[in-house]
Amino acid sequence: MKKSITAILIAAAMMPNCASAASMDDLRISGFGSIGVGTASNNVGYAGYDEEVDFKQDTLVGLQFDFNINDKAKVTTQLVANGRYDFEPAIEVAYLSYDFDRFTVRGGKMRTPFYMYSDYLDVGYAYPMLRPSQEIYENLIISNYTGVDLLIPITIGDTTLQLQAFTGVSQVEERDSTMGEKGDPTFGLQIDINKVVGATVHWYIDDWTLRYAYAQGETGETGVIEMDSMVANKDATFSSVGLQYNDGSLLVNLEAMSMKLDGVFHDNEGVSGLLGYQIGNFMPYISASWINTTDDEERENTGALQRYERLSYSVGNRWDFAQNMALKIDVTYVDYRDTYGGYGANIEYQNIGGNIVPVGARYDDTFVYSMSVDFVF
């Protein structure tokens, strides 16, 4: 299926004389990618890394095809091969957009715009740090949705307001699902998220950007009856606020989020800040992030799993060493604050009276060292 879509894209590109296919003038192909490598001081799995040196976690290549149908309408598709998913190519984005005089309507499969960087997480070249805050962005369990959105720019004096309202359906995909243990029939279970409704607002005031986002959804039934009582028909809400200052030299980023999921699932709140300074083609940065669970009383009998907290610090640098290419290095230290940090691999189990129970955390903290080359073409 995926292959045939690619074949169609290529075939369309190859047939400029075909009456209905887009001509080469109407087609634009662009791309992005990252080659990343990293390792961690232990096997907790923070940012996807463990003690082994890993090349797959932050390595991907994406192609974007923009076909102009006419002056107002455009089709955009993104094909991404991500090392994290064993380079299985996937159509991450496929939508039709239509420009009206005062707004744009898009329909199809699009990125979820929950947080400041979430609709371009795959395009490392477009952001300064090696990876956006894990504490905020790893909670982005749904990276895209299928539906419609409305983009409305509003000029207020010298400032611009951009409204984006969206609705559709989504799913926690198999590849991102953390359900079950390996070998279980429920492992990697796909969970639909229905009735997704949300909006984001960006307000650009001189060198400042203010951002607010809200989204809600409801989990669907999984088809595995014993799972459904726990995961089906649960409401989920996300909200986030962001503030950015960027005058070309100084970059300040602040973001805070709150995520609520019905039932025993952890509700979280998190905050993240980054300070960077552009010196020629170098952008050294420091950042700090924090996440905490907020509904611990809903898991009173779960012992070590009841709550978690994390505080991370990063220092890194982006170097634009060549046209359209950047080299980034990053060292991140994360402190699990005497909890398991939200990572299954960090739970210490003990046999108490014949029962295997979680009793605490295996590690107090982790260092992650990583490097990437990000590019666009």
Add this chain to the structure above:
Amino acid sequence: MKKILLVGLAVISFNSAAGVVVIGNTQGADSISLNAVKNLYLGKSTQIDGSKVSLFELPEGAAERIAFHSKTTGRNDAQLQSNWSRLVFTGKAVAPEIVVDSTAIINSVKSTNNAIAYIDEADVTTDVKVLLKL
């Protein structure tokens, strides 16, 4: 290294020239604010008075381009490219069209409604309108 030197020289020689101006199609608005120019070239806005704007840029390293961005966006070439990557790959804006030189820019602005571009003041002709002196 040589490239840096050349760019340096170009900036110096340019600074002694008249200055860079923002130009538009003769059918369009008579003036534009510095903030509006900045917002357009950073992709923060794509319209003026509700009409979609077509932007033009000179190639990386061009003296007028360096002077223009130092007075407006404050971004270097790599920062601009990174910024446009975000906008292009999220479908929020279309990157400015790169045009080889001021003659080509004048021709493009002349033939495009709602066009905005910049050139050396000395290169301005009656085919375009000066909207803002930087």
